[in-house]
Amino acid sequence: MNSPTVLIIDDEPDIVELLEMTLQRMQVRTCSAATMSQALDKLGKQRFDLCLTDMRLPDGDGLTIVRHIQQHYPQTPVAMITAYGSLDTAISALKAGAFDFLTKPVDLQRLRELVSNALRLSLSTPEQKNVTQDEADPILGISPPIVQLRSQIAKLARSQAPLYISGESGSGKELVARRIHALGARAEQPFVPVNCGAIPSELMESEFFGHKRGSFTGAIADKPGLFQAASRGTLFLDEVADLPMAMQVKLLRAIQEKAVRPLGTQQEEAVDIRLLCATHKDLAAEVAAGRFRQDLFYRINVIELRVPPLRERREDIPLLTRHILARLAVRNEMPGSTVSPETLERLSNYRFPGNVRELENILERAFTLSEGQLIKTHDIHIAPCASSQDQQPSLTQIDSLEDYLDNIERTAITQALEETRWNKTAAAKRLGLTFRSLRYRLKKLGMED
Structure with missing residues (x-):
């Protein structure tokens, strides 16, 4: 097998020499360019397994190169070299x-870790990628929101950027996080999920960063924390909005410094993780209310991925129902069950405030209690939807007025877009809105392309 090749784009000879020497010791071939025009020329003539580019170049900037590679060579990972403290860049x-x-000055250990991760991603074969993305995909569905979600996951798995996964309770945020890990360069390393709301506040620092023996009463041995457990892998912080303010400060430092300090020691330990965070709360609203630090939000929300609720993907309910019932049959070593057409219609018209998790609970109860292998409408304990003469829901059916109104608005906008073949200008006119107003609503509701 040929050695991988890395393109180094920098106009500082000392930096180029340092990168070349380090990579050559890793059995990696290098090629260098001092300007953006030289780099674009080399990219057009040769395939590279990784590109390292400085931000500032004599005839352009690294962001232009990043965008060019994304557009023309999306299978080539590219990493940016920035000045120390240039977080915005x-x-x-x-x-x-x-x-x-x-960041400059370049930390050689960090460089080696980055290159190893990128090359694992770049050198995986197309056959491996196809099997991973198709046959083993646990995210089921054929609806447009799920097709789009799969596409976003495949793209984001190729990055090491901190990712914020938003979505309602039960919509499958952890499943999405696991899928991103499985498709990424860290797939062979640990995936460590943490429910931030389930850890007592007095134990949080020890749980996250570890402790040394004798650091507090009951610390009878050294214990690694969750950051150390996830080293070289992925740390998934679920319900991150539940972190107390004091812990948010410590988490921000750990993310910025890529290091943690266990209780009972003054020494920091370097950690190499990819951070994924999730919550069912509106994190921007939590920031506005003063319950979540803005600087931490800025760090973990580099890229946001929205997981659609089940009511936005109703066409997936039959497929999900079959899959859940098949899994229940295997787990309980019992014959498989099916649902009657009337039951499936009842499920398809239900709002599912608890999303996929609620569907699983409904079907598990029906699977256990139904007589025979056909699940009927009375087995699922869901009230029928309102008749055409009475479309007004009772208050017991509305768990959140804002959510209910958003859903009505989302449905009306989707219908207008479908009727105008997704022509936004025509859809805005159909709804009696200005184009700008429609754009604002699409963004607010998470319906942008």
Whole structure:
């Protein structure tokens, strides 16, 4: 097998020499360019397994190179080299599609980790990628929101950028996080999920960062924390909005410094993780209310991925129902069950405030209690939807007025877009809105392309 080749784009000879020496010791071939025009010329003539580019170049900037590679060579990871403290630049690069970033002066251990991760991603074979993305995909569905979600996951798995996964309770945020990990360069390393709301506040620092023996009463041995457990892998912080303010400060430092300090020691330990965060709360609203630090939100929300609720993907309910019932049959070593057409219609018209998790609970109860192998409408304990003469829901059916109104608005906009073949100008006119107003609503409701 040929050695991988890395393109280094920098106009500082000392930096280029340092990168070349380090990579050559890793059995990696290098090629260098001092300007953007030289780099674009080399990219057009040769395939590279990784590109390292400085932000500032004599005839352009690294962001232009990142965008060019994303457009023309999307299978080539690209990492940005920025000046120390240039956080805004690094975040801009990640949002543009960069795999990761390094700061000057370059930390050689960090460089080696970045290169190893990028090359694992770049050198995986198309056959491996196809099997991973198709046959083993646990995210089921054929609806447009799920097709789009799969596409976004495949793209984001190729990055090391911190990712914020938003979505309602039960919509499958952890499943999405696991899928991103499985498709990424860290797939062979640990995936460590953490429910931030389930850890007592007095134990949080020890749980996250570890402790040394004797650091507090009951600390009878050294214990690694969750950051150390996820080293070289992925740390998934679920319900991150539940972190107390004091812990948010410590988490921000750990993310910025890529290091943690266990309780009972003054020494920091370097950690190499990819951070994924999720919550069912509106994190921007939590920031506005003063319950979540804005600087931490800025760091973990480099890229946001929205998981659609089940009511926005009703056409997936039959497929999900069959899959859940088949899994229940295997787990309980019992014959499989099916649902009657009337039951499936009842499920398809239900609002599912608890999303896929609620569907699973409904079907598990029906699977256990139904007589025979056909699940009927009375087995699922869901009230029929309102008749055409009475479309007004009772208050017991509305768990959140804002959510209910958003759903009505989303349905009306979707219908207008479908009727106008997704012509936004025509849809705005159909709804009696200005084009700008429609754009605002699409963004607010998470319906942008």
